[in-house]
Amino acid sequence: MTHILSFTLNGAPVQALVKTSDSLLDVLREKLDVTSPKRGCDSGDCGACTVMLEGKAVRACLTCALTVEGKQVVTVEGLSHNGKLQPLQEAFVSHGGSQCGFCTSGMLVSATALLAKNPHPQRHEIAQEMSGNLCRCGCYEEITQAILDTARKGD
Amino acid sequence: MNQYIGKAMPRYDAQGQVSGKVRYVDDIKVPGMKCVKVLRSPVHKGVIRGLDFSKAMAVPGVVGFVTAQDIPGKNAYGRFQDMPVLAPDNRVRYRGEPIAAVVAVDQDTALEALSLVEMDIEEQTPVFDMFEAMKPGAPLVRHDSKSNLWVHYPPDITEVTMVKGQVDQGMAQADQVIEGRYSTGVQDHVPMESNVSVAYRDEMGRLVIHTVSQTIYAHLGMLCAILAMPMSQIRYIGGQVGGAFGGKNDIHTDHIAALAVLKFGYPVKYRLTREEDLQFTTKRGAFVLDFKTGVKKDGRLTACRIDIWHDTGAYAGMSPYGLEKCAMFAPGPYDFPHIKVTARTIFTNRPISSSMRGFSVINGQVASEIHMNRVAEALGMDPWELRFVNAWRDGDHGVTGYKVRGAGALEAMKKAAELAGIKLPEKLMSMSSRGRQAS
Structure with a gap:
C-alpha cells in the first residue's frame, strides 16, 4: 500500500510516495536523497540516524514515515544557514569531535536538541542526554567539550 | 612546514562531516x-x-x-x-x-x-573448541587437510617457535617458578x-x-x-x-x-545489515596463552616459557600473521635472559578470525601483564617494582634477537604514577631506560 506523504523538511515543503512499512529514514535516504542521517544499526540502538521532529530528537529508523505527515523535520543539512556553520558545528570542528564522521550527524542533532532544552548543561547531563548516540572512534570527550564550549559562548 | 608543528589542525574533512556533505x-x-x-x-x-x-x-x-x-x-x-x-x-x-x-x-x-x-x-559434525580440534580423530574443518592446524611453514611445520638463550637453564636458576593460563575471547x-x-x-x-x-x-x-x-x-x-x-x-x-x-x-x-555485519564478518580471534616464568628472590626475571593457541575459525584470514606478532611480543617489554615461545593457529567451525586493533599483540600483552602481577604477588613484591626492575633498557634483546632502542617503559610508568598522584620510592624514580647500571 503506497501513500503520498507531505511534510516540512529543513524549512521547505516536500512530498514522497511511501509504503506503509517505510521508516522516516527510508524516506529521507532513499526517496528524498537526504543522506546525513546514517543507517548504523536500523534498530534504534546507535543514534546515527537521529533527526529533529517538531524540535525533539528522534530515531528516524524507528519513526514510521506516515506519522510525520504535516510535521517539521530537521536534519544536519538544515542546521547551517546559507553555508554558514552554526557555533555547535564549528565547535565540533575545532575540538576534533569527529573522526570517521559516521556518527557526527546524529550527534549534532542530539546536541542541538539538548542545548535548546538546557542551554547550560552540566557534564553529567550531557552524558545522560547523549547516551543514545554511539561513537566507535571514541570522540566522546571531544564531543562533550564541543557542547560545553558552545554553551559557554552562547552567553 | 613549521607553521603546522605543535598546532592542533582541524581535520581535512571535518567541515564536510559536520554539514552532512561527506558521501559515504x-x-x-x-x-x-x-x-x-x-x-x-x-x-x-x-x-x-x-x-x-x-x-x-x-x-x-x-x-x-x-x-x-x-x-x-x-x-x-x-x-x-x-x-x-x-x-x-x-x-x-x-x-x-x-x-x-x-x-x-x-x-x-x-x-x-x-x-x-x-x-x-x-549437516556434518562441527568442532568449536581448539583443544578438541587438535585431538587425533577430531572432525576436520577442511576435509582435504591432514589436521586442524594451520601449516605455518610448508610442507608440514604447524608451530611457530621463537627462542632466546636456554629456557631450561634459566628456569633452573630461578628461586620461584610461577605458572598461569589466560584466555581472551572473540570480539567484533x-x-x-x-x-x-x-x-x-x-x-x-x-x-x-x-x-x-x-x-x-x-x-x-x-x-x-x-x-x-x-x-x-x-x-x-x-x-x-x-x-x-x-x-x-x-x-x-x-x-x-x-x-x-x-x-x-x-x-x-x-x-x-548490522545483524549480517556482526554475524558474518571477520573477528578478533580467541587466544589461550600458558605462561611459566622463572624469577629470583630480588625480582630479576630469569626465564619465560610461553605456549599460545589461536582459534582462527574456518579460514586463516590474517590470523597466522597476527599469531607471529603475538608470539614475538607476548613476553612483554621485559628483559628475560632466556625465552621460548611456541604458538599455533587452529581451525574450528567458527566465524573467520582476522585483524583487529593491535593485531593480536595485545592478546599477548593482556596475559603478560596479568601474569606479571601474579609473579609480584608470589614474591610478595610491589608490582610497580617488579616492572621497574625488569623493564627493557636500551640494548636489551627481544625474543627474536631484535635490539631494543629508545626504550621508554620506565619513563612512561614514572609519568603515569605522577598523573595518578602516586609517590614512587626514590630507588625506582632513579632508574632510567638508558641503562640498567644506573639502578
Whole structure:
C-alpha cells in the first residue's frame, strides 16, 4: 500500500510516495536523497540516524514515515544557514569531535536538541542526554567539550 | 612546514562531516541500481547436495543468481589466499559462509527470493573448541587437510617457535617458578558503518567499485585475481570509511558486488545489515596463552616459557600473521635472559578470525601483564617494582634477537604514577631506560 506523504523538511515543503512499512529514514535516504542521517544499526540502538521532529530528537529508523505527515523535520543539512556553520558545528570542528564522521550527524542533532532544552548543561547531563548516540572512534570527550564550549559562548 | 608543528589542525574533512556533505559508500545512488543479497550456510559444517533457484527466479523483480561457477578468476582471496568468495566445492565450514548471491530490484525482493531457494544440505559434525580440534580423530574443518592446524611453514611445520638463550637453564636458576593460563575471547569491531559496496560499469566499460576497504591496494590486487581483470580495467574508489578498526582489512562485499555486475551488467549495491555485519564478518580471534616464568628472590626475571593457541575459525584470514606478532611480543617489554615461545593457529567451525586493533599483540600483552602481577604477588613484591626492575633498557634483546632502542617503559610508568598522584620510592624514580647500571 503506497501513500503520498507531505511534510516540512529543513524549512521547505516536500512530498514522497511511501509504503506503509517505510521508516522516516527510508524516506529521507532513499526517496528524498537526504543522506546525513546514517543507517548504523536500523534498530534504534546507535543514534546515527537521529533527526529533529517538531524540535525533539528522534530515531528516524524507528519513526514510521506516515506519522510525520504535516510535521517539521530537521536534519544536519538544515542546521547551517546559507553555508554558514552554526557555533555547535564549528565547535565540533575545532575540538576534533569527529573522526570517521559516521556518527557526527546524529550527534549534532542530539546536541542541538539538548542545548535548546538546557542551554547550560552540566557534564553529567550531557552524558545522560547523549547516551543514545554511539561513537566507535571514541570522540566522546571531544564531543562533550564541543557542547560545553558552545554553551559557554552562547552567553 | 613549521607553521603546522605543535598546532592542533582541524581535520581535512571535518567541515564536510559536520554539514552532512561527506558521501559515504551507502550514500551513493546510481540510476538503475539493483540490490545484492547473499545466500549463506544455515549450518556450521555441511555438504550441499542440491540447490534449486527455480522458485526464487519466479519472483517478479529477481534478476538472477551468482554462484561459484560465475567466478572468472580465482575463487580464493585474503592474505593467505585461502578464503573462498562463494562456496567452491559444495562444502561449507562455518555458519553464514556465502554460497550464492541474488540480484533483485530491491532488498525486500532479494530477501523473498533467498527464502525460496531450495537447499538440500547434509549437516556434518562441527568442532568449536581448539583443544578438541587438535585431538587425533577430531572432525576436520577442511576435509582435504591432514589436521586442524594451520601449516605455518610448508610442507608440514604447524608451530611457530621463537627462542632466546636456554629456557631450561634459566628456569633452573630461578628461586620461584610461577605458572598461569589466560584466555581472551572473540570480539567484533562494530564500526558505525557496516560493510557496503556500490559497483557498476563506467562509460569506458571499466568496472567501478566504491569500497569501504582500509587496505585498498592489497584488495585491488585480490579483486584482479578473482575477476581475472587487469588493474587498468578496475576503478577502485575508496577513502571515505565510516570506521573500520581492522574489520575492513578483509574484503566482505566488494568481490560479490563486482561479480554481480560482471554477470548481469546492472549497477548494484551490496550492503550488510548490522545483524549480517556482526554475524558474518571477520573477528578478533580467541587466544589461550600458558605462561611459566622463572624469577629470583630480588625480582630479576630469569626465564619465560610461553605456549599460545589461536582459534582462527574456518579460514586463516590474517590470523597466522597476527599469531607471529603475538608470539614475538607476548613476553612483554621485559628483559628475560632466556625465552621460548611456541604458538599455533587452529581451525574450528567458527566465524573467520582476522585483524583487529593491535593485531593480536595485545592478546599477548593482556596475559603478560596479568601474569606479571601474579609473579609480584608470589614474591610478595610491589608490582610497580617488579616492572621497574625488569623493564627493557636500551640494548636489551627481544625474543627474536631484535635490539631494543629508545626504550621508554620506565619513563612512561614514572609519568603515569605522577598523573595518578602516586609517590614512587626514590630507588625506582632513579632508574632510567638508558641503562640498567644506573639502578
